Amino acid sequence: MAAGFKTVEPLEYYRRFLKENCRPDGRELGEFRTTTVNIGSISTADGSALVKLGNTTVICGVKAEFAAPSTDAPDKGYVVPNVDLPPLCSSRFRSGPPGEEAQVASQFIADVIENSQIIQKEDLCISPGKLVWVLYCDLICLDYDGNILDACTFALLAALKNVQLPEVTINEETALAEVNLKKKSYLNIRTHPVATSFAVFDDTLLIVDPTGEEEHLATGTLTIVMDEEGKLCCLHKPGMFPPLQS
Amino acid sequence: MEEETHTDAKIRAENGTGSSPRGPGCSLRHFACEQNLLSRPDGSASFLQGVAEKSRERLIRNTCEAVVLGTLHPRTSITVVLQVVSDAGSLLACCLNAACMALVDAGVPMRALFCGVACALDSDGTLVLDPTSKQEKEARAVLTFALDSVERKLLMSSTKGLYSDTELQQCLAAAQAASQHVFRFYRESLQRRYSKS
Numbered sequence: 064m065a066a067g068f069k070t071v072e073p074l075e076y077y078r079r080f081l082k083e084n085c086r087p088d089g090r091e092l093g094e095f096r097t098t099t100v101n102i103g104s105i106s107t108a109d110g111s112a113l114v115k116l117g118n119t120t121v122i123c124g125v126k127a128e129f130a131a132p133s134t135d136a137p138d139k140g141y142v143v144p145n146v147d148l149p150p151l152c153s154s155r156f157r158s159g160p161p162g163e164e165a166q167v168a169s170q171f172i173a174d175v176i177e178n179s180q181i182i183q184k185e186d187l188c189i190s191p192g193k194l195v196w197v198l199y200c201d202l203i204c205l206d207y208d209g210n211i212l213d214a215c216t217f218a219l220l221a222a223l224k225n226v227q228l229p230e231v232t233i234n235e236e237t238a239l240a241e242v243n244l245k246k247k248s249y250l251n252i253r254t255h256p257v258a259t260s261f262a263v264f265d266d267t268l269l270i271v272d273p274t275g276e277e278e279h280l281a282t283g284t285l286t287i288v289m290d291e292e293g294k295l296c297c298l299h300k301p302g303m304f305p306p307l308q309s
Numbered sequence: 310m311e312e313e314t315h316t317d318a319k320i321r322a323e324n325g326t327g328s329s330p331r332g333p334g335c336s337l338r339h340f341a342c343e344q345n346l347l348s349r350p351d352g353s354a355s356f357l358q359g360v361a362e363k364s365r366e367r368l369i370r371n372t373c374e375a376v377v378l379g380t381l382h383p384r385t386s387i388t389v390v391l392q393v394v395s396d397a398g399s400l401l402a403c404c405l406n407a408a409c410m411a412l413v414d415a416g417v418p419m420r421a422l423f424c425g426v427a428c429a430l431d432s433d434g435t436l437v438l439d440p441t442s443k444q445e446k447e448a449r450a451v452l453t454f455a456l457d458s459v460e461r462k463l464l465m466s467s468t469k470g471l472y473s474d475t476e477l478q479q480c481l482a483a484a485q486a487a488s489q490h491v492f493r494f495y496r497e498s499l500q501r502r503y504s505k506s
Contacts (some may be wrong), residue, residue, distance in 0.1 A: 163363055170364040178470050266462075283375075294471045302371025302455070302465040 110226030118208035123218035130197040140187020140195040144172040153207035179256040179296035209275040216258035254290040398441040399427035422458040424491040426484040
């Protein structure tokens with residue numbers, strides 16, 4: 064009976080729960096889902112982390128490679144994030160070039176890295192003007208159940224903390240880079256940005272950590288990224304959805 | 310027939326809110342607007358303010374979708390094409406204004422008008438509305454907001470840089486005050502256009 068009502072009038076079904084200040088999965092309005100983190104599971108990557116926020120699962124792998132720095136920033140390395148939402152995580156995604164949601168998420172992660180200064184790009188410099196590190200951060204969603212931005216930010220932070228870069232010296236005579244794999248050091252993580260996403264219901268209620276269904280029924284979403292000093296790195300409010308006719 | 314309406318509006322808005330060390334005089338740059346300048350599309354507008362990309366497109370699209378009454382035009386695609394003629398700062402805000410004016414010019418039914426306002430925070434916390442490219446580059450944070458005309462509600466926000474939450478409230482209040490001037494400009498330019506014909 065309840066399942067039938069939920070199919071026919073999902074918004075009304077939801078409002079019944081919201082009136083009692085709770086949600087269908089039993090959470091309060093301000094409660095996050097159970098979060099689990101698994102660090103360093105990918106041995107082929109320089110740093111990795113798997114984050115589960117309820118059902119939403121995101122894995123992040125960081126690979127470090129050499130690159131030549133650009134001429135206008137000769138002592139700055141690169142951090143290149145890429146968010147991939149493959150068809151296996153949800154039926155709404157098709158295979159092929161990255162869709163709009165994946166591109167927006169990639170841009171969001173790039174903005175968070177840039178704004179929060181999580182890594183000082185100068186720390187990635189090996190030899191100014193000649194050789195710098197580039198960190199390719201690949202975030203892959205394995206299960207999409209809402210709140211992908213929080214999970215991605217968390218996975219990125221955990222993976223970057225796990226990254227160990229080998230020591231590199233430039234040989235004076237041959238001008239080649241020599242990598243000492245036995246001597247590795249962790250990255251210097253300056254701030255710890257944490258993302259919190261909210262779904263807006265009926266223009267009045269704010270719900271933390273929306274699931275996939277809640278995101279679909281909401282009027283809009285809002286993501287705030289703060290670091291440990293309370294400074295806001297990013298306020299991402301990508302507009303409101305047109306209200307569902309109920 | 311092409312109607313040209315050049316409305317010069319030099320506006321000054323005093324910002325007295327918040328706890329910034331000096332009360333900055335926030336001024337918006339000179340506006341100009343031309344409507345119906347392309348004959349093929351149903352409506353068009355170019356918005357000059359003072360002198361992006363999938364994420365920018367999505368921000369503009371979501372803002373338009375929130376205000377356009379899509380249910381009155383089922384099975385219809387409304388395409389908004391924005392061409393940057395020149396970028397002198399506050400690009401996203403200018404794009405939002407142009408999109409709104411074009412939708413009005415096309416006669417698309419909307420539940421409210423919207424406008425974009427950008428503000429920049431420099432290293433000592435001074436707020437500058439409608440920053441130029443140089444001010445944006447030197448700023449610690451640049452915040453762009455889309456506000457609706459009915460209740461000055463926040464429809465969309467896109468921010469770059471680090472700032473505190475009190476600074477956010479300040480910027481939002483300043484943007485809401487500035488949006489009044491933008492909406493008044495919309496009204497004046499439309500009145501001028503329709504009164505001539």
